[in-house]
Amino acid sequence: MRIFLFSIAILLPTLAGLIIVNRVDRENFFRPTESLALSFSVGAGLLSFYLFLIGILGLSFSGFNIAPFFVLLAVFAKPRRLKNLLISKRGISGSPLKYPQWQWAVTITLLILIIWKIIFIFIALIASPTYFADAITHWNYMAKVIFFNNGLNGYPNSKDSLSSGVISYPLGVPIFKAWIALVMGQWVDLYVNLYSFLIFVSLIIIIYSTIKRYTSTYFVPLLSCYLIVSLPFIPFHVYGGYSDIIVGYYFTASLLFLGIWFSFENRAAFSLSAILIAIGIFVKREGIALYLPIITLTLSFYLMKNKFNWGKKVKYLLEYLAIVLFLTGPWLIFWTIITFSSTFKTISPAENKGSLIEFHPEVIGILLKNFFAFGTFNIIWVTLFIVYIVGFKKSINGRTIFFPPALLSFVVALFPYIFSHYFIYLQDITVINRALLQIIPFLIFTAGIFINDILTFLKSESRKPAKKQMGSVLKTREDKIVE
């Protein structure tokens, strides 16, 4: 019965998301699995926005009050033929070259490893209680408060809400966790924490599908997915009850779809990118403080590279921000009030002490130790450094569009810990790795694109007679991407 109710809790927002995705994706551009992954994450996010809205209006989370969300979407839906849902156009296939047989063996091994890792994470999840500090004091606790109060009853004034971690934390994750419990009619840690797992699976699907658009082989997309699932830090965040992997998903997916829009001129990807970052803003404060600026700068960069006239460029930028503001508006107004209100002081030590801009010379030593002597992220920093350097030189023109946002993400993610009073979170290594976890999927995606280009380059070099033909194929593709 529990599994059935949980399935309903996931299926309803997924259907809602599917309606949005299908409505936006008029060209039927996305693959079915990709659409499904997107549908869940978009549906979960939009439902959270809706529940927040009715919550601050003082309405309870009853079936009667929630029903309009689904009814409205059902009216909005334009059911298409089943065939359209199952068959989709694929992106431009990147590599015209076939890889040697040994890569097939490695590819199958990678697939087995990915499946094993996901199974392991699932086993650990179903056997794990909510254990880690922030999940206990905020993420799951706040969700439990919402669930037992059947709404945002008195938030943030109520005693229970105030005893949560930091009052200005966005409510997207607690609200969706409360939704799962509401549909199930009871609070069960296991099912509530499955939310992160489903987002994690969506992340893998989105990463795989997007890289697959840029290559004709399975090797590089699977390698990229393997690099993500094999990060030692990942499992604990998939079942730990924290929100870093969730905000990381929304940020990564938003950037990827912005890239798809640029590469393939797909309008659906543009709108979805805006929707995804809006949901990301409602997941963690980094969404508005760090990731929206990164996305906006990336969008501006892509617009600069485009051949649109200035009017159209401004129109795109405004349209993007309008979608974001439309969805996040109620939360942002609410958040501004509670953040700047003297009534609600945050508990976070860094926010009440120290000056805004600081620099501590010892930061370099701590960062080096964290990057190279801890097992948190395997050998990712050396790997990314080398792949980016080699890849940038060998990259097919038009593919380097992912490099500037990757670099920007890395710099922005580290900036607060190096140049502000948030240094204390680097010093005690409490937040820094979680901040890096949020951007790492995108960094790995960029590395995946580069690896594909390096392999393509090496292959074309090893087959000298095919070089001329290869050059012409790439040029055509490059032109298409740049255009």
Next chain:
Amino acid sequence: MKNMKVVMLFIIILLLLFPKYSWATAPSSLESWPFLIVEGEQQKQQDGLLRIRGDNPSIIIYNLAIEAEKDYILTVRTRTEEDLCFMGIWWFSYSQSNGLLPPIPLLSKGGFNTYIIDLRESSEWKLQIGSIGIKFVGCEKDIFVEEIKLSHPQSYLEVLSIGWANFWRAIPIYPTTINYIHSPFVFGFSFILLLNSLVIILTIMVGLYTIMSKKIRTKNRGISIILAILFFAWISYDIRNSYNEYRIAKTARIDHLRLVEYYEIKDFYRFIQFLKDLLLKEKITEFNFYTDSIPYIEYTKYSLYPIRIRANKSETAIYVIYKSPSFYFKDGKLYQKGEVVAQGDLIAVYDNSSFIFKAR
């Protein structure tokens, strides 16, 4: 040529067996530690074994004068019948610094197990060590200790075997795992640091060679080799990490009441279940909660919500005491450090330092 290979093999084996150091101090056994103190119940068996039990009992050895550089291998030979418990190791050096290692999971099967731990895994194992402590966490049944000694490897073969054993030692989940993950150690060095260094050195070597080469084919081969180095280094760490994941999955129990037992929280889950049943039965919606461990307050608040707790306050009639020996009940009164807190009755007793009291 074949004979040469045999000779080479023979020489390598001889080298490995060759004493690494001279036989300096003979390793001390448990019997010879003069300042061994046990916190918890203890009993010395006739066969020389030390049997201890209690609430996270520990063994502390004072008045040592160990040269950290010289003796860095801690050997603990112990037996426990617990499914999953841990050994925490810490020390104080005369330089006023102190160190500790991540908890070490203890094995429950196969009688006595010998744990050989390279203390150089902590950068705080330095100078002269004054005392060393071993805490058994989550071990509720008897623990038998046969031997504790500090020594150094006697041959290169021993260096290899200790390095190998320490490399595969499981790293359990504990509160800081959500923020960072320790690397396994090999020969006293962080494995990930070794891998990173190796990758950087090899990449520089291959890179320089390919840059200097004028042949395009060599340059391209250099790129392939660099990618292969990265891939195999990544896989190497992942194999070790997968083993750890397997160990964690193996200890996970899929059970509604007793979920996976994390470091230091096993008894707490039992207590919460006990408390929840009682509170529901007595229809209690709020209580004063006292415990010596702050994390338990947050866990309790989360686990029992919507039942509300008043941490370290006396605002309601119900007092819940968990693992707080300063509280006791006597003659219808609740005392804290000898002072009367309230008059009333005991509702339930969980253990010596945990009970539920109702004020009149």
